[in-house]
Amino acid sequence: MSDDWIAVDWGTSHLRAWAMTGPEIRASAHSEDGMGRLSPEAFEPALLKLVEPWLKPEGATPVVACGMVGARQGWVEAPYRPVPCAPAGGGLIRALVHDERLDVRIIPGLSQASPADVMRGEETQIAGFVAANPEYDGILCLPGTHTKWAHISAREVVSFRTFMSGELFALIAGQSVLRHSVTTEGFDGDAFLEAVSESLSRPESFAARAFSLRAEGLLAKLPADTARARLSGWLIGMELAAARPYWLGQPVVLIGAPALSQFYAQALEAQGLTPLTADGDAMTLAGLAAAHLGH
């Protein structure tokens, strides 16, 4: 059909594609061909492998992609757009293709001069949310390896800040001296909320508190699921302490994977907020559609 197109979410470690007709999903597919393992000439074959069955028999099928595919080490660099600006308001970059059945455009990321910050991929989720909620004035929090806090007003991203809390959690739990003290499964919800509160009060003690998990494991057989919950709570509490200018007295919507977003929701609820949540995958697709329809 004339309004067939293809939506693509192309991150460092994943490639996901949807066959679309207007805003409707007809089919989906995914592979492990993330940007991190592809040389520039390998992007087109990786994409074709997934989407070839969906291409129109005649003419080029529009493909709109977001994520690290547009990084300097990606298929083609889609230069960051400086905030304040609409989250996906233009600047799509065309990728050079050999197959004439493809017309590939990449959504650029956003940048901020001071404090220096960048995002690539999250701007599309934000665009999806803003398309559905054009009057929203408040905060979006996108939990992940590098959690983003963004202030949205008048359909623009006014400012944002990235926190490495998720990556710090993974490094400490997986590769530090604490790797045997922290489980990979199980979670002590009370210990989590207590840790969030402790860290909001005295965020500076993180490096000492973390070692106490090891010591309490040796001295008092601290359960590993309690240790895991405390580590997570101290990191999220430290993040909430620093992000207070974002969330204090503001409406907050969490966009992300439900499993991770729920921890942020619990932590914010304990501070008296009532955050709403939106599914990260749904927002990605809505943002790709907004970018496709808008260009």
Add this chain to the structure above:
Amino acid sequence: MSDDWIAVDWGTSHLRAWAMTGPEIRASAHSEDGMGRLSPEAFEPALLKLVEPWLKPEGATPVVACGMVGARQGWVEAPYRPVPCAPAGGGLIRALVHDERLDVRIIPGLSQASPADVMRGEETQIAGFVAANPEYDGILCLPGTHTKWAHISAREVVSFRTFMSGELFALIAGQSVLRHSVTTEGFDGDAFLEAVSESLSRPESFAARAFSLRAEGLLAKLPADTARARLSGWLIGMELAAARPYWLGQPVVLIGAPALSQFYAQALEAQGLTPLTADGDAMTLAGLAAAHLGH
């Protein structure tokens, strides 16, 4: 001679030994046979390989060892002694040996119930300092992978706190998204002191500041030695903020490797302190001698 003995510093990744006569060093040797790569039955051969030439022709030669050799996973567990207590005031544990020329004793580590904390090896450096400075009343800071802050009074360790700042630095600089933004060499001293000051003021922002190194590298070609200095400064500043009850208005002596201690010295000097320094290896040897002569 009758007062010949052997001093041993046996950590996770190293084994160092000194042939001693009383307090005098006659010879030294070292190997890579750290506790981390030895099964329990491998400790005696690893030790003999280094010290056999130094053993007395008749009778057993006393050997005093400190460090992870006394951990649960070491040669023989030397149970932690709870503070407050003298840093190496007893409780040496004899290791079972097959060679009758060896008489091996291991110095136990110290523990603290609340906040839960442990040390193993640093107590010997502290003992070395206290033996030479019995009237000292103040703070010892032992910079390292797991930096220790200890309050010393009346020749005892009153309390202590461990910070994982060094391990966090190594993980973030070596294995996080920042690994290409941070050099392994070079250091921007001004950026370091500025970062210490920023982190003392707002320690909670660490996870966001860290990501800014990546962003500023992408957006403004931040030099990698500046990035390294900032990362170090933010971590040490966060540690100083939490350790303030230890150092504020107190005499501070730094015990450790000069290359690392100098960063702590600069950071403390910027807060108006005049910390003294003592060499970590010299303190280890002095502490082993004190334990040998005292038992």
